[in-house]
Amino acid sequence: MSNEELIRKSGEILSDPRNQKEEIQALQDTMYVMGGKWRLMIINSICNGNRRFRDIQRSIPGITTRMLSRELKDMEANKLIKRTVTPSTPVLVEYSETDYCLSFGAIILEMIRWGKQHREKIRMAD
Structure with missing residues (x-):
């Protein structure tokens, strides 16, 4: 632009x-x-197809179980994600992005673009 x-x-x-x-x-x-440093990474993980708690956690280095649980609850309360419970044995819980979350997509993509440019600029300065 x-x-x-x-x-x-x-x-x-x-x-x-x-x-x-x-x-x-x-x-x-x-x-x-x-939110804090985890929320955008969680959104990115879910939008990249990680739907289950453990898959999301594995895709984000350094996030604790407690922090992910807290962030997912808060994101659900803010209508960014949807939690779906399938009553099977064992119970299956999956998370998905909402349309409201997707409206946030342009911001996230621009932040990724800027972050890549910033990293390159810093690398070139060395």
């Missing part, structure tokens, strides 16, 4: 005149939903 396109798009999102209080509230709301 060129700088001109970015400026135009920013103008569509930001109010005119700018309302810093409203913008801060919007950023706080977004950061609340994004």
